[in-house]
Amino acid sequence: MSTQQLAETSAPAQTNKALAAPTSKSKRSNSKNDNGRTPEELQAALAEYGRGDQIAVKNIKDKKLRGNLKKLEYRYKAAATNAKDAEMLMEEQQGYVEAEGMERTYKFSQKDLVQAVDVSTAQKGFDLKLPLFGPYAMDYTRNGRYLLLGGLKGHVAAFDWREGKIGTELQLKETVRDVKWLHNEQFFAVAQKKYTYIYDHAGVEIHCLKSHVEVTNMEFLPYHFILATVGMSGWLKYQDTTTGALIAEFRTRLGAPSSMAMNQRNAIINIGHANGSVTLWSPNMNTPLVKMLTNRGPVRALAIDRGGHYMVTAGADARMNIFDIRTYKEVHSYFTPTPASSLHISETGLLGVGWGPHVTVWKDALKIKQNSPYLTHLQEGSAINRVRFCPFDDVLGVGHADGFSSLIVPGSGEPNFDSLEINPYETKKQRQEGEIKALLNKLKPEMISLDPDFIGRIDNASHDVRKKEHEENVKGGSAADKKMGVEGKRKQRGKNSALRRYLRKKGEKNIIDEKRLKFEEMRKEREKRQQGLPSTSKAEELGPALSRFLQPGAK
Structure with a gap:
């Protein structure tokens, strides 16, 4: 029997089966829910895109409240299922380097990768020779489009690194310890010798933050518009960049910090100290939320993954430890030939490590301990100062003593992006509208906590229990x-x-006063009279009626 004949004979059976299927509303509700999804599909969507625990609507006695919560739960489920359905639009997938036979990926050099990738990707790998002003600190904008360089000897440059268009270039003629982009490419902060300054895209000085003295590390909280800095004196300070107010300042009491990183999930600042500990800070408490002992020497570098689940620390003991922040326990550790100077984790989970003149990239090193790295690079004769992955691109930026290098790392960038959140190809009008929306949706610093999901939760306890x-x-x-x-x-x-x-x-x-002494004397006389002992008070002998005729001072 041919395939066509088999399809013709099976078609009537399927039609009869469809006609015989029950069409009642109760039967349909068993297979699909109100959102038009099966229970398995809904459970998978809620597990990936759900927010918080589901509310037991049936246990609520108030009809009005029960109806409102039921509508709210329906909207949450619909949002989760729609987000799950939108995954079909994410057609792009990251690609990694694969070795054949006896080859090893960490043996591939940048020259080999440039010859293997396409022309547009090959142009993203370049070197900037700046030996007179290094070592360099660097930072990418959130959309990965602009690059900011800051040399230790005062050289600062901001430019569109993809098109090669320079925005501004400054020679401050003093020490520059760190540079940081603010909410977009229009403003950036520079930690100079004594104070911290804010410049615009044209290089014009906008503000001088005199309260931030001798800053060594900076982090910017994009959803709160807060610039967090920590200096040599050990003071952690939060500065609101919209109002210019100093929100909070705390003394860490652990000396000059050696490293600093921000958890993107809950906006908690992690600071590494010289005694081998890492402290977690929030602007709502003047003491650290958590204090962890991570290394046996000064913590020289910190990195936290995009989901906020894993933290990597590198100390002067030449050990790189990986911790699960949810349980504050060590997962596993690695050893580096020399102490690492910088760490960073890409959006896809690749770990970049800078130690000495070497750069090492590890794949899947957070959850499972790996035996060999993914890629390696040697910057001859130049010590690595900072490594940063470029968002939405397979590029690793390396700032070193001789300048800046852009390395090609296949699979490090997130291939899909949400244009309403971060758009690498935004126009001037889109940038302006996005800035206004971000200001309207600005979060208060009081909302920063270890568990960001506690906001909006409902107490499920019954009225009798409360x-x-x-x-x-x-x-x-x-x-x-x-x-x-x-x-x-x-x-x-x-x-x-x-x-x-x-x-x-x-x-x-x-x-002790005169009235209390009089009452005590009367109480003692009364007790003596009750026991049959002679009384020493004439007032007690004469009684209350005749005692008033006694002369003052008579006993």
Whole structure:
């Protein structure tokens, strides 16, 4: 029987089966939910794109509240399923270098990669020879389009590195320790010898931040418009770049910091110190949220992945440790021939390490311990100062003592991007509109915490449970009341607190006045009379009626 005859004979059977299938609403609801997805599809979408726990709507007694929450849950599920369906638009996938036979990928040099890739990608690998002003610190914008260079001896340059168009070039004639782009390519910050300055795209000085003294490391929080700096004195400071207000400043009390990194998931600042510890900071607390001992020497470099799950530390003990930030435990560790000077993790999870004159790139090194690196590069006669992956591009920027090098690293860039969030090809009008939207959606610093998902959560406890907890709190009182022996806390207005009541009651026993002495004497005389002992007070002998005729001072 041919394939066509088999299809003709099977078609009627499928039609009859479709006609015989139940069409009731109750039967359809068993296979698909309200969003038109099967339970398996909905579960997969919520696991990947869901936000927070689902609300048990059936347990809510209030009909109006139950209806509103039901609509809200439906919108959340619809958003998750639509995001899952949008994956079909992500046609691009990252490609990695693959070796054949006995070859090893880390044996491939940049010359070999330039000959193997296409012409547009090959043009992205270049070297800038600047031996007089190095070593260089560098930074990419969030869309990866612009590059900022800062030499230790005062040379600062900002340009569009893809098209080769320079925006501004400065010679500040003083030490430059770090450079950082702000919310877009229009402004950047430079940590100079004493103060921190902010310049615009034309190189004009806009602000001088005199409160940020001798800054060594800087990080910018894009959703909060906050510039975080830490200096040689050990002070961590948060500066709002929209209002110019200094939000918070804390003393780390651990000396001059050796490294600094920001967690993109929760905007927590991680600082590495000379005693081998890493502290996690938020502008809402003057003490570190978490303090971890990561190395046996000064922490020279820090890096946190895009999802905020893994942290990599490199210390002076020539050891590179990988930690799971969710559990604060070490996953595994690597050794470097010399202590690493810089670390960075790409959007796809590649780990770039700069040590001595060498640059090493590791693939899948966060979750599983690898035996060999992915790619290596030798910058002859020049020490590596900083390594940074370019967003949305297979490029690794390396700042060293002799200038800057752009290395081709296949598979390091995210091939798909959200143009409403970050657009590498945005126009001037799109940049202006994006800046306005970002300012309108600006987050408050009070929202920065270790768990960013706690905002918007609903207390799922029933009314009876909350009422019982409230009664226990009122009956038991606060911890201070229990420690002082006060039963329950009085709900009074004013300053009559439990501590004041306790101190007043305790102080009354030590106060001695004439009235209290008189009462004590009368109490003693009354006790003697009850026991049949002679009384020494004439007032007690005459009684209350005749005692008033006694002369003053008579006993």
